[in-house]
Amino acid sequence: MILKIKTFGISRDILGGREVELDMNGTSVGDLRKSLSMRYPQLDKLNSLFIAVNQEYAPDEKVLTAADEIALIPPVSGG
Amino acid sequence: MILKIKTFGISRDILGGREVELDMNGTSVGDLRKSLSMRYPQLDKLNSLFIAVNQEYAPDEKVLTAADEIALIPPVSGG
Amino acid sequence: MIEITEHPIEVQKIIQAATSNEAGAVNTFIGNVRNQTSGKKVVRLEYEAYEPMAVSEIQTVIDRASEHWKLTGWAVSHRVGALLPGEIAVVVAVATPHRKESFEACQFIIDSLKQTVPIWKKEFFEDGDQWVSAHP
Amino acid sequence: MIEITEHPIEVQKIIQAATSNEAGAVNTFIGNVRNQTSGKKVVRLEYEAYEPMAVSEIQTVIDRASEHWKLTGWAVSHRVGALLPGEIAVVVAVATPHRKESFEACQFIIDSLKQTVPIWKKEFFEDGDQWVSAHP
Numbered sequence: 001m002i003l004k005i006k007t008f009g010i011s012r013d014i015l016g017g018r019e020v021e022l023d024m025n026g027t028s029v030g031d032l033r034k035s036l037s038m039r040y041p042q043l044d045k046l047n048s049l050f051i052a053v054n055q056e057y058a059p060d061e062k063v064l065t066a067a068d069e070i071a072l073i074p075p076v077s078g079g
Numbered sequence: 080m081i082l083k084i085k086t087f088g089i090s091r092d093i094l095g096g097r098e099v100e101l102d103m104n105g106t107s108v109g110d111l112r113k114s115l116s117m118r119y120p121q122l123d124k125l126n127s128l129f130i131a132v133n134q135e136y137a138p139d140e141k142v143l144t145a146a147d148e149i150a151l152i153p154p155v156s157g158g
Numbered sequence: 159m160i161e162i163t164e165h166p167i168e169v170q171k172i173i174q175a176a177t178s179n180e181a182g183a184v185n186t187f188i189g190n191v192r193n194q195t196s197g198k199k200v201v202r203l204e205y206e207a208y209e210p211m212a213v214s215e216i217q218t219v220i221d222r223a224s225e226h227w228k229l230t231g232w233a234v235s236h237r238v239g240a241l242l243p244g245e246i247a248v249v250v251a252v253a254t255p256h257r258k259e260s261f262e263a264c265q266f267i268i269d270s271l272k273q274t275v276p277i278w279k280k281e282f283f284e285d286g287d288q289w290v291s292a293h294p
Numbered sequence: 295m296i297e298i299t300e301h302p303i304e305v306q307k308i309i310q311a312a313t314s315n316e317a318g319a320v321n322t323f324i325g326n327v328r329n330q331t332s333g334k335k336v337v338r339l340e341y342e343a344y345e346p347m348a349v350s351e352i353q354t355v356i357d358r359a360s361e362h363w364k365l366t367g368w369a370v371s372h373r374v375g376a377l378l379p380g381e382i383a384v385v386v387a388v389a390t391p392h393r394k395e396s397f398e399a400c401q402f403i404i405d406s407l408k409q410t411v412p413i414w415k416k417e418f419f420e421d422g423d424q425w426v427s428a429h430p
Contacts, residue, residue: 009425010414047428052347056347056350071344073344074428076410076412076414077415077426078407079325079372088206125292126293126294131211152208155274156277156292157271173305179380180328183325185324186309186321187393189318189319192318193315244315261400265394268393
C-alpha cells in the first residue's frame with residue numbers, strides 16, 4: 001500500500017520532505033513502523049517516534065487505509 | 080506611660096479612632112496587651128491580635144518607649 | 159517592585175516589571191474580587207493597608223522566597239480602597255529561569271502575603287458588612 | 295480559546311480570554327525564549343506545529359484539567375516560526391474560583407502541553423542547530 005506521510009521536526013530532515021510517499025508492507029501502524037525503520041534507520045535513534053492517524057496518536061494495532069492522514073511525531077518540545 | 084496607638088481593620092471599630100491614646104501600666108508589649116484587654120475586652124474575641132512596633136511584628140517581651148510607632152494588627156485578610 | 163495603590167492595577171505593567179532577558183518562565187497570580195462569598199452576594203469590598211509596614215512585609219516575603227528559589231525578577235501590587243466584583247485586588251508576578259520554580263515561588267509569595275502582610279478586607283453585602291477573618 | 299500563532303503573543307488578550315466574573319483567581323504562565331541553554335548562547339529558535347493536531351491535543355489537555363479542577367475560564371496561545379531570545383513562546387491562563395486550584399491547573403496544563411502536544415523547537419547556536427529532545 002502506498003501512503004502519504006506528513007513529517008515534522010527532525011523526522012522531516014530524516015525523510016527529506018514535508019510529505020513523503022512510502023510503499024509499505026502490511027496494513028497496520030506497527031507494519032508502517034517496520035517499513036519506516038528499514039527505509040530510514042536514523043528514525044530508530046530518536047528518543048521516541050509516535051505515529052498520528054487523522055490527527056490522533058495511534059496504537060500499533062490500528063489498521064491504515066490510503067485515505068488516512070498519517071504523520072510522524074518525533075519527540076515534542078513545545079512550551 | 081501614655082502611648083499613641085494606630086488602629087486598622089476591626090481594631091479601629093473597637094477602639095473608635097485611627098489613632099488612640101492609651102495610658103498603660105508597665106513597659107512591655109505584653110503589658111500593653113493587658114491594658115488593651117482591660118479597656119477594650121472585645122479585642123479578646125478576635126482570631127488573633129499582633130502588635131507592631133516601628134512597623135515590625137513585636138514579641139511580648141519587647142520594651143516600649145513613648146516615641147515608638149505602635150499599631151494593632153488584627154487578623155489580616157489581604158489578597 | 160512593590161506597589162500599594164488606590165488605582166486599578168495594570169497587569170501588563172506588573173508582568174513587565176518582573177520580566178528580564180534571563181527569565182525563561184514568568185508566573186503571574188491575579189486575585190479578583192468575587193461576586194459572592196459562601197453563597198452570599200458581595201456588593202463591594204474595601205481594602206485597607208498599614209502601608210509602610212505592608213511594603214516592608216512584602217519585601218520580607220520576597221527575601222524569604224529568594225532564599226529558596228532563584229528569582230530573576232518579581233513584582234507585587236495590591237489595591238486598596240473600594241473595589242467592585244470583577245476588579246483586581248492583587249497581582250504577583252515572578253520570573254525564574256525554569257518553569258517549576260516560577261509556580262512554586264509565586265504560590266509561596268501569595269500564600270505568605272495573605273498570612274503576614276497587614277492588609278484588611280471588609281466585605282459589604284446587601285444587608286450588612288464584615289471584616290474578613292476577624293472573628294472565629 | 296486555543297491559538298497557534300505566527301505573531302507575537304498578546305499576554306493581556308490571553309488573560310482576558312480566561313477571565314470572567316466567577317474567576318476569583320487567575321494564574322498565568324508565560325514561557326520566554328532563553329538566551330542560553332546549558333550555558334550555550336542561543337541565537338534564535340524556530341517552533342513548528344502540526345497545527346490541527348496541536349489544537350486538538352491542547353483541547354484534550356484542557357478537558358483532562360477540567361475533570362480535576364473547576365475551570366471558570368482558560369486560554370492557551372503558542373507561537374510558531376522564528377523567535378529571538380526574550381520573546382514569548384507560550385502563554386497559559388487559567389481561572390478558577392479559588393487560588394490553589396489556579397496554580398495546580400495551570401501547571402498541569404503547561405506540563406502536559408510539553409509532553410503531548412505536537413510542537414517542535416529547533417535551537418540555533420552560533421555554530422550549529424539542533425531539534426530539542428530529539429536524541430538521547
